[in-house]
Amino acid sequence: MKHPLHMLCRPHDLLLAHALLRGLLVGLLITPSWAAVPAKPVATAVPPLAALQMSVKNWVAQSKKVTIEQVSLAPLDARVKVLACREPLVVDQPFASDETIRVRCSQPVWQQFVRVSVAVKAPVTFVSARTLPPAEPAKRWVLVASMPLQRGMMLNETHVQRAQVDTPVMPVNVLEEASEVLHAEVVRDVRPGVPLRSHDIRPAVLVKRGQMVLLSVGQAQGFQISARVEALQDGRFGEQIKLKNRDSGRELSGRVQGPNQVAGL
Known part of the structure; x- marks a missing residue:
């Protein structure tokens, strides 16, 4: 029985072994394409500066109970470059002043300070009807008795006069001109100062x-x-x-x- 080594030493076997070894070496030297290309950074939809500004405005609006339109940001130094943050931004107020807001990023690590201002809207004042001064009642010129008028009395201009009377207490069918009582008689007694109505008088005989x-x-x-x-x-x-x-x-x-x-x- 021949030793296996002797079998590999045959010319045909030596050529086959050489080919296999060569293929193995070539495979080790070639790197797959997926391993050679580095991961591309994920593009953010919002620019870093805009994301920072929006985060600050939202935080101030929520903490101060105002609208986003009321929050204004001071421009950052043109030399400061805002880097994109891979993690959500952290916004806080480290100082006692309400004008300085801090924005921090954990990856990559950086922080920025932003000066803000909040426009305060004028409060809407609701005036209660109780606090308003009472409105002056509307008045109207009417005809009133200038003296006690007795039933059956024949009237003339001396028995009446014009006076201003509040509209809410105005009687119905009130008379306004002295000419309306000429050649008329009173059908009921009327006190002085009381407005005369059309049914208080009638044409006299x-x-x-x-x-x-x-x-x-x-x-x-x-x-x-x-x-x-x-x-x-x-x-x-x-x-x-x-x-x-x-x-x-x-x-x-x-x-x-x-x-x-x-x-x-």
């Missing part, structure tokens, strides 16, 4: 049936004829009534113009 009244025909400034006639009806201001000329017995019509005064039609 100026002409009574059977009385002799003055009938006028024509214009007051021009040609006018007057005669004494008998009233056949009661009449109030502006009402049309029947009249009678006692001398001729002729019936006429006229419109009441005042106490015992009638204008011919």
Whole structure:
């Protein structure tokens, strides 16, 4: 039996062994591509300076209970270069002053100090209705009794006067002009200073049936004829009534113009 070493010493076997050894050496000298390329740094979406500024603003806004828009940062020294941090930034306030904020990074290790200011908004003042001075009540010119008015009294300008009265206590259908009470009578008693209402008065009877009244025909400034006639009806201001000329017995019509005064039609 031949020794294995003798078998390897054959020319054919020697060539095969040489080829295997050569391939092994070449494989050891070639490094795989995945092992030779260094890891590329991961690109950050936010620039380092912008990330620092945003971290400071968020921290100040949360700690001071303000909005981010109220927080302003002083520019950093142009010679200072902010490096990207692989870990979350740590923000704190190391000094008693509220204006200085510290930002630290653990990888790579660095720290920066940033000066900040917070714009304080003017507080909205809510004024309670209780603190407001009472508003002046609206007033209105109305007609009030200038003296005690008794039921059935015939009114004229001397019985009334105009006065200012608060609107909230204004009665309904109040009178405003003295002309509204001319040839009117009071239907109820009215105290002085009390506003007069339309239903407190009514047109007075100026002409009574059977009385002799003055009938006028024509214009007051021009040609006018007057005669004494008998009233056949009661009449109030502006009402049309029947009249009678006692001398001729002729019936006429006229419109009441005042106490015992009638204008011919």
